[in-house]
Amino acid sequence: MRHPADQKRRRDLQHHPLRCREEGHGRPQGRAARADHPRQERRDSVAVASIDKRPNGTWRARWREYPGGPQRTKAFPRKIDAERYLVEVQHQLARGTYIRPADLKLTVGDYWSTWSARQPWRTSTRERASLNYDKHIAPTFKHRPLTSIRRGDIEDWGQSLPLAASTAGLVISLFSAMLRSAVDDELLAANPALRAKRPTVEHGLVQPLTRPQIEALRAALPPWARVAVTLGAGAGLRFGEAAGLTVDRVDFLRRELVVDRQVVLSRSGRPTLAPPKTRRSFRTVPLPEVVVIALGRHLELHPPTTEGLILHGTGEPLNRSTFDKRWTRARAAAGLPGTKYHHLRHTYASNLLSGGVSVAAVADWLGHTPAVLLRTYAHVIPKDTARARAIVQEALTGQAEDSLRTGTSI
Template identity: 35%
Template sequence: MARVKDLWFRTVKNADDKLEKVPTARNGRGKRWLACWTGPDGREATKAFERKADAERHSVRMEADRHRGTYVDPKQGQQRLREYGEEKWFPSQVHLRSNSVDLYGQHLRTHIYPRLGERRMATLTRSDMKAFVAAISAVLKPSTVATVYAVLRSLMQSAVDDSVIPANPCSRVPLPRAEPRVVEPLSAGQVLALAEAITPRYRLAVWLGAGLGLREGEALGLTVPRVDFLRRKVYVRRQVQGGELVELKTRASKRNLPADDLVLTEITAHMQKWDPGPHQLITTNRCGRAVQRSSFWTCWSEAVEAAGLPKGTRFHDLRHFYASGLIRANLNPKVIQSRLGHATISETMDTYGHLFPDDEDLGRGAIENMIVSAITEQERNSEAK
């Protein structure tokens, strides 16, 4: 039950058996009034105040929160953000893939902890979050700001779920607007230049990206049993992350792709030069093991420069080349979605919609032809009668 205790005086019976107040050992020192209430665990919790009215209001509010199921222990909120992140939140992200773990850790160390790590959780407000967004927006692109803030928002929501803080201060904080990236596919000549410029061990990865639309991890994770030379198909089932062969991120990523002779020839030529690695991996590093992303990225960057392509050209741009080829071949958008491993058609159209033919006269006369055909049919039936 909520109550308030006087820390400066205690009530005792005097010699006449009457109640009177006598000073305590801490009389005149510190805060006088102690709010007392029962926590969810059945134990008494307390907090000292200068004024009795404040202590009464606080104890009543905490009791009410306990009954409503919204109780938050004030002492929990005194831990620092870095402490909560390192000891509780980050170690619990066991569902994340290795690439995501590395990315989250980098954002925490580089952006979140330096600015907010020493703040006590209960003191963080929405104004603090707005100031944080403004600070990182001065040095990061809007898309990166959104990613960093998503990590912080997830951390703070976990603190709410753990009853460390009552509400997430990251909610309803506006982020800088990120302009959509307009895809400009590589030309066939640029793809050829990349294939010639990259180290021979990784040449096949270029053709798997450009010729089958495989993502980087999927290209490096292709195994011998997943290539069907007889049916001219490649089965995308797993990917390489952190030097390990792991499951694909989504169910849509699992797909069966028809392979051109060009791609199958490149696979054959590669397998004639290098033996498969662990798990029958086709593409391996110099040690015959799964390719590490950092070493591949170094070779990729050198190839981009040697091929004379713009700095910042990504492996993902090979997928864009593949998608543009399918669009040019007039494939149905749903087929393109399936071949790219997109979860939804909206993802495909949002990314590549501008590459589809957009003629304002396209379809002109289609409805008229349908109506005219119906009229002609009616007239033919009338004449027959």
């Protein structure tokens, strides 16, 4: 006795359009019938799939990926296997998950070559992406067909990367971006890295630098480089933004500066000016008087370049590696061996938030979103528990608590 599921499958196949087309059931026959059904005639002219029996006894499945496209074929020993295969092909074509047979053999290495070449990356970004691919992605996946990669493969590989969790996340994101493009190029049905679990990043609390630490770093740097500390701790600029700041972007009367350029490496490897990467990075930053005075004194001692650059050592745009050598020696001399230039930016944000400046305003001045800002700096925002009690007390009773009237806090 046949299993009920097998009986149902047989009934479905008996009434499937492929079988009906071959055996002549389920549609009008002859010229007269086709004349009465012009739509059916047009469908026949662009038939997507069919089955025929070969002289050697095998059954050949034939299909086209689109009307008028090249015909694909595959042989099967049994007719029912050919029917099942064509049903799956048609479902894939309807869902948009169909992959051409030739593309099933395309490897990660082959696709990386074409995909990376068409990315509008800057030189520094391209070099970093190529390094991450050659060092971390290629050893595991270069010779693997794209279609053979599963989510478990991504997770196992990500956990084995000899990198810090945050850096490993960047490498996985690069690989995921490539796989996402493969989906868009109809080479993959889905991105296996989309929901893959990534190494857990332990976010330590940001500790702002103290005033003596900032002064120690400034004193340990060469005189021409000390303005970098001013721009990092006093305006929250990234290094590339500080190195790309020109005199015409500083309004000394209004006490503000405009960030709309940064230093990047050109294709020749020479530092050059370019726009920031993201739209939020274009911003206007207010300057305290101490920063305005420090900038004025720096320009008196170290005039800007012909392009107006404020931070420079040789009259040319400053290379990050050149500055990093000075910074490494300065932080060692200041007794702060683990301090990065970006910690100056953390200090700027922490000082503003702990002083009560709104999250939205600080996010604008840093070129961040409020959500990103809160993930990093929520712990430095003062807890207004006493003020919260007083505000709700007044809203519900019409009478303010003593702490709100007197300005005291608990």
